[in-house]
Amino acid sequence: MKKPDLKSLDLAALWRGLTQPDGAGTDRVVPPTGFTAQLTLFSAAAMAFLAVFALALALATGRLAERWSSELAETVTVRLSAPPEQMDEQTVTVMEVLKTSPGVANARLLPDAEVEKLLEPWFGPDVPVEALPVPRLIEVTEGAGFDADALRLRLQGEAPGAVLDDHTRWREPLVKAASRLRFLGLVSLLLIAATSAAMITLAAKASLAANGQVIRVLRLIGARDITIATAFVRRFTRRAALGAAAGTVIGMIAIWALPAMDEAGGFLTGLGFQGFGWIWPLLIPPAAAGIGFFSTRWAALRMLREVR
Amino acid sequence: MIEMQNLSFGYSGDEPLLADMSLNLPPGSFHFLTGPSGAGKTTLLRLCYADLLPTAGKMLAFGEDVTGLSRDGIAALRRRVGVVHQDPQFLEHLPVAENVALPLIVSGEQVDMRALGDLLGWVQLTTHSRVMPQALSGGERQRAALARAVIMSPDLVIADEPTGNLDWDMSMRLLQLLIELNRSGKAVLFATHDMNLIRAAKQQVQARVLRIAGKRLQLAGADL
Structure with missing residues (x-):
């Protein structure tokens, strides 16, 4: 028996069917299925919500890694410890060495007030630095x-x-940790996308299996694969997009409601989106729609292959 | 239109159910198909609309070899062949009118509501247009299936024992519709066990009777 030809499924036609209004009422050929509809909506919303946080984590750790590596890479510190009677003399020597060393753009002796400020978190505001x-x-x-x-x-x-002290010793592990966190955030996004695809595929397969009789009738009366597939794809793509839009909005509100970033909070309060970064989560619903589109198309193709 | 040349078909691959069959269905013809249960009548009909493909021999549908048809090609073939089964299946969530118009809807063609109304009137289902299929009687389901089978104005109408579950009056009504279709130029291939029905038809239309016996197709005698 001849192997069914599935190349006849025209992606462009499928896209047109998805984006253009359903004037002929082709969508109605598939009965509404409450369970798979709710499953798709809920899973898309939940995954989008998680994706917002994974994205926030990836962006925040990316910013952190960048800041630490760029800010700390620009400066080094010379720490001078000497007996009090030699301190001034050695300071002059060090400054001289720095002035004559290639690649030193500027050397600045930190005044006592600045040192005092650096020590303040540990010793309090009235620390007598000179003592x-x-x-x-x-x-x-x-x-x-x-x-x-x-x-x-x-x-x-x-x-x-x-x-x-060129900060390398303690900066590198921090930058590495931040980069690793960013990587984990991106991996989480990929896992969320893969899980969404799996869940939508399962829901689509359940819907296709439940509608096996409908599909057989449609094939019998001369419906093309593209027509049948589009009826399912359109439905699941919309559900995925709608669910993801709801999850994204809730996720963005949750991120927005986090406490404002401050010095003391450090990384935790810096988890939100900044500036144009707020655009990134808005890409989640279209991405979910894309996942819904391709997952359902794949599932529909496989199912239709079994029906002559 | 439909041409079989030394066609064989078997489900398991070892023993063919149909062997060395040759058949030609010209446009406007009326054929009955008879034979004992299990002889392969439904199988032969399914071959005609490419629901099955021959395991040997050649089968041409509207000049094209069915074994070379793509899935879209098969869909196109089925839009030219209307099929009525003994137990017709509908989309149970759609009312009768939409089920009848389904071939037009899935083909992306505009549904002419007036023509649809005429068609429903022809099969005497005008008052049932908004009724759901599960509420139809056996005879009404058959007539709705016939209306759905002819809405695309096919060249060939295949009826697979459509009167199997109907009483005599209802069977005659359905037969009458098929004869009317044939008179309008459509070819009809009608599988049935009912010799009385065949005799009744032969009084009104020039019908040939084919019989499947011993895996082969024979032209039945004129004594029917």
């Missing part, structure tokens, strides 16, 4: 050709109390 053995801090802005290793060696030779 503490606090090292002097010199903020170095990197320029072109900056070589941390060469500078470290020079400082070792000329000012033994000076230590160059």
